Amino acid sequence: MDTKKEGDSPERHFQETIRGGDFLAHQPPVKRMCEAAPGLIHMLDRIGVPFHRTEEGWVDFRRLDGSLYHRAAFAGTTTGQHTHHALAGQIRHHESKGGVTLYEGWEFLSAVLDDQLMCRGVVAMNRASMEIRAFKADAVIFCTGGLGMIYGGSTPAILSTGSAAGVLYQQGVYYANGEFIQIHPSTFTGPDKSFLISEAVVSEGGRYYVLRDKEPWYFLEEWYPPYGNLVPRDIATRAILKVVENFHLGIEGEKEVCLDVSHRDPDSLYSRLGGIVETYRKFAGQDPCRGPMRVRPNVHYSMGGLWVDSCRQMTNIPGLFAAGECDYQYHGANCLGGNALLSSLYGGRVAGESAFCYIKGLEKGTDSVDEGYFTREIKKQTEDNQKILQKQGSVNPHRLHQQLGTLMRENVMTIRHNKVLAETDEKLQEMMEQWENNLTMTDVTHWANDELIFARHLRSMLHLARVITLGAFRRNESRGAHYKPECPDRDDNYWLKMTKAKYTEKGPEFSYEEVDTSLMRPCVRDYTTSGVLV
């Protein structure tokens, strides 16, 4: 919105997003998203997100990674949480008017597809009573989030297993750009998970450093002068790895660096970074106002997701839409700070509007579809549950999940080697085999059986883990978050294309889609100079 007269515009936002994503996103939808962004901030402001203010009383903006402009509106460091609460209020409003019915506590099991492979609803299970029923629909929109749990204890919530996306992939929806997993440069490891320290800290003056000859070395500021500590996340993460692995300068030999904001006034820190200060105090036991935080890179976000078309957010299955982190559309090879929230708001709006248009144009509504599709799918899922409950092997699903997380963290993170990726895929296949033939269910009851639900999620996670690993194996170049020392450069001649994985019984089958670069020609992605954006 350029309220600080820096020359920002939706066009600049678009250019930075495309460059930040290393030119792997279709450009027209990104452009439309950037044009819609100011209006979406206005909407959030109106529905009650308590955005920070300038002295004159307007919404204030901060700089985030990969950008030279103060463009991100913020509510402390919990903008996402406040957005969630404000939108939940809007849902309650529609509920009170009778326009929306909420079904809380239902677990998605599968989509119902008819003979023409059109989506006619879903089958879901009540998480308490375990009742399985069909929800008929002319169109279904999936907003099921990310898949951080494939990597074990990462920054997303424990429910981010990617399970729904994994099920849909097995039902025939293409999964795109799976290999692009964002490793966030600044997280800290707590007892049960890893916690995000967002770029808000850097925009309030936080600086990364390590001690070299007992002096702080602000390596990002030295290497990337115009962006400094606000280089895109993939670049900051690789810089940190270089410092701790090649130069052995990590704190106390750990793979950690300092992120220091303690030189700033504590009152202003508390008002602008309250959430992070509180979380770090509580879960790391240290006060960021008094000394540097110790941070390390860890899994944060999935750029890849369900393939959707660029105008409607519809997948390759008619009537089945996706939006938010579970789609692949807006970030290319790396996501910039603030854009994940924006893309979920924008993608959600597009999906809603196009689902409405889709239903209007539908020749045959779901009401006139044969009942058999639904009863058959319910029967299939009921039998699937029974089969899982009968598993009495020797591997506990939670332990198998722990192995999966370790495997993926060790082998499919920031730096990727083809030999390791190939071995990882073999191990993943062994784990699938373990899941199929050697799983043990310790809970065989038919009431609120979370272990059964988890076992189903785990199956999805294993399928998506293969998509991620094999996608990475095949992509012989380095681009954005995907980095291979064997081929350290971006290869636009061959790899300027999206990965599309299709499920088959034998494993994922890959095809590739040209990237629409009609609005901005790919150029060298260099953050050591401010560069001239075309």
Place this chain on the structure above:
Amino acid sequence: MKEVYFKIKRCLQRGRDSYWEEFVIPYRSEMTVVTALREIQKNPVNARGQKTTPVVWECSCLEEVCGACSMIINGRARQACSAFVARLEQPILLEPLSKFPLVRDLKVDRLEMSQNLRRVKSWIPVDGTHDVGPGPHQSVRHQQRVYQLSRCTHCGCCLEACPQVNPHNDFVGAYVISQVRWLNRLPSGALNAEDRVDALMASGGLSECSQAQNCVKVCPKGLPLAESIIEMQKSATLRLFKRSLGIS
């Protein structure tokens, strides 16, 4: 410390009898109650060495933001993800919240929390979600106050601690009153402030509070719940006064 002792109140299904089961979990530095419950998932064996079912509970963010893992830990309602074992007396007693319908073990059904928010019209009625320009101006100071109030995670601890939340009345609870104060203070929410105050003046609203102030003591976010209740009571009084003069 090498091991941690837990006594967990279990119930396999709503309506069945509850019982206590003991667990001994290897200690890991910085471990929380969630760490221990996840250990049980991986190896569901009780303190007597008998195989058992994994304990069922709810959680999501594991950083005290989502409010899902509320339970009673050593007699106090709080979130399991931030309950560090080293700071708790042993055996550590875990019980489900008692003011909500039990689902299983430590998992309860908190659906009524969103229903209560509906009762007081906890939303800002906008003309639409299309772009009609920015919201109203706000001073920095005002935003800061509003922001503090908006930090409620709907975890349910204030309901658990409140003596007035019981089967004999339908008190909406402190978090709902706090939510109304927050929305009424937002410049865009203030336009419909009276509708929400009216809703709080109905049965189950402000008049049910007995000023026990337990809510303030258990709120994990340290929200000024008692102060919010007093402020909303003032708004209600003013509303009554205006109504009696026929100027509302």
